[in-house]
Amino acid sequence: MAFQLVCSRCQQIYEPGSLLWRCPCGGLFDLATFPISFPRERINSRPPTLWRYLEALPFDPNYVGWQKVTMGEGYTPLVQLPIQQPGAWFKMDYSMPTLSFKDRGAAVLIAKAAELGVEHVIADSSGNAGTAIAAYAARAGITCDIYVPASASSKKLKQIAAHGASVHAIAGSREDTAAAAIAAVERGGVFYASHVYNPFFYQGTKTYAFEIWEQLGGHMPDSLILPVGNGTLVLGAYYGCQDLLRAGLIERLPRLLAVQAENCAPLAQAFEHNEADAAPVENKGTVAEGIAIAAPARSRQILAALRESHGAIITVSEAEIETARLGLARQGLYVEPTAAVPYAGYLCALNAPEGQNLANTSVAASYLNEMRQAIPQGQVVISLCGAGLKAA
Ligand SMILES: *Cc1c(COP(=O)(O)O)cnc(C)c1O
Numbered sequence: 001m002a003f004q005l006v007c008s009r010c011q012q013i014y015e016p017g018s019l020l021w022r023c024p025c026g027g028l029f030d031l032a033t034f035p036i037s038f039p040r041e042r043i044n045s046r047p048p049t050l051w052r053y054l055e056a057l058p059f060d061p062n063y064v065g066w067q068k069v070t071m072g073e074g075y076t077p078l079v080q081l082p083i084q085q086p087g088a089w090f091k092m093d094y095s096m097p098t099l100s101f102k103d104r105g106a107a108v109l110i111a112k113a114a115e116l117g118v119e120h121v122i123a124d125s126s127g128n129a130g131t132a133i134a135a136y137a138a139r140a141g142i143t144c145d146i147y148v149p150a151s152a153s154s155k156k157l158k159q160i161a162a163h164g165a166s167v168h169a170i171a172g173s174r175e176d177t178a179a180a181a182i183a184a185v186e187r188g189g190v191f192y193a194s195h196v197y198n199p200f201f202y203q204g205t206k207t208y209a210f211e212i213w214e215q216l217g218g219h220m221p222d223s224l225i226l227p228v229g230n231g232t233l234v235l236g237a238y239y240g241c242q243d244l245l246r247a248g249l250i251e252r253l254p255r256l257l258a259v260q261a262e263n264c265a266p267l268a269q270a271f272e273h274n275e276a277d278a279a280p281v282e283n284k285g286t287v288a289e290g291i292a293i294a295a296p297a298r299s300r301q302i303l304a305a306l307r308e309s310h311g312a313i314i315t316v317s318e319a320e321i322e323t324a325r326l327g328l329a330r331q332g333l334y335v336e337p338t339a340a341v342p343y344a345g346y347l348c349a350l351n352a353p354e355g356q357n358l359a360n361t362s363v364a365a366s367y368l369n370e371m372r373q374a375i376p377q378g379q380v381v382i383s384l385c386g387a388g389l390k391a392a
Pocket residue numbers: 100101102128129227228229230231232233234290291293336338339385386387
């Protein structure tokens with residue numbers, strides 16, 4: 001089976017093995033649609049990992065190289081919320097081999113790199129994606145260089161180094177780190193295992209939707225509440241739902257409710273102003289380091305996906321993030337600040353008094369009003385996607 005990269009701007013087609021990380025026209029790569037299926041009996045006969053959906057993943061059916069890369073990632077539990085509502089669950093994506101949902105994308109991307117015969121990868125991240133890429137590259141025997149902001153949580157830096165990757169701690173902003181990684185990629189000869197630019201990463205994160213569908217007995221909830229920075233989980237969930245739609249397994253998209261930190265919210269601003277792209281913002285500083293993305297490269301796709309799903313983007317304050325994180329911990333769930341953001345968004349929707357203009361955006365406010373009415377009967381899955389022990 002052929003898998004092809006397509007430029008999202010000029011539609012030019014490229015081979016996945018090319019070391020290009022984007023089209024010379026400047027457009028980002030997507031993966032061309034390929035045939036998928038969900039053979040229920042085969043899925044049921046396999047271990048509870050994301051690899052049970054093999055027929056929907058971008059590999060030749062005869063390729064077994066993923067078996068030496070996998071660490072059993074995926075199929076994370078759905079845990080019922082204790083108090084608020086019967087149809088609300090947490091998706092426990094922090095129980096992953098490297099303790100964040102990034103393992104979904106990294107396992108699939110590194111398995112693909114191994115299949116392509118790649119020997120050296122570079123990636124940049126605010127921490128968790130770099131950790132995941134470093135861990136899976138180590139398993140695949142691939143040399144790995146990771147660029148991270150010098151300000152990233154020191155535990156994440158140690159975890160990356162422990163996996164044997166070369167750590168490049170870059171002073172300045174998250175954008176400075178990305179620029180340093182891209183400069184290294186442009187010197188040539190390496191594969192850019194970027195969770196932002198490489199479309200195979202999203203082929204891993206899309207399994208988030210497959211699992212929820214299976215765990216809820218073959219349907220999707222009304223809403224998925226997700227954090228958003230670069231959009232690898234939001235877009236992954238969207239692609240996963242699209243696959244389920246295409247396969248005739250669901251009838252419509254669940255609403256995607258994405259949550260940003262108020263202090264760094266380019267997507268929420270663009271959503272509010274009905275823009276197709278997000279203009280870069282200044283990061284005013286947030287404890288949610290994993291979503292502090294001032295200029296998300298795939299903003300156009302993220303905004304389009306959220307609108308198509310009749311979803312919204314809302315923001316939460318630093319205090320709301322802290323309160324949500326503590327509230328989770330008091331329920332036994334210890335997550336890093338970034339991972340408390342979706343729950344903070346959920347509480348914001350649930351607890352706001354009737355009629356109050358809850359969010360700072362009218363579109364989001366009307367969405368939340370609707371959701372608040374739907375919540376007592378509706379179903380919602382809230383992502384918890386990074387472990388608390390990662391935070392400084
Ligand atoms: C990466 C990450 C996010 C944000 O994902 P994006 O792809 O940037 O939208 C949220 N929470 C945690 C714990 C993460 O590691």
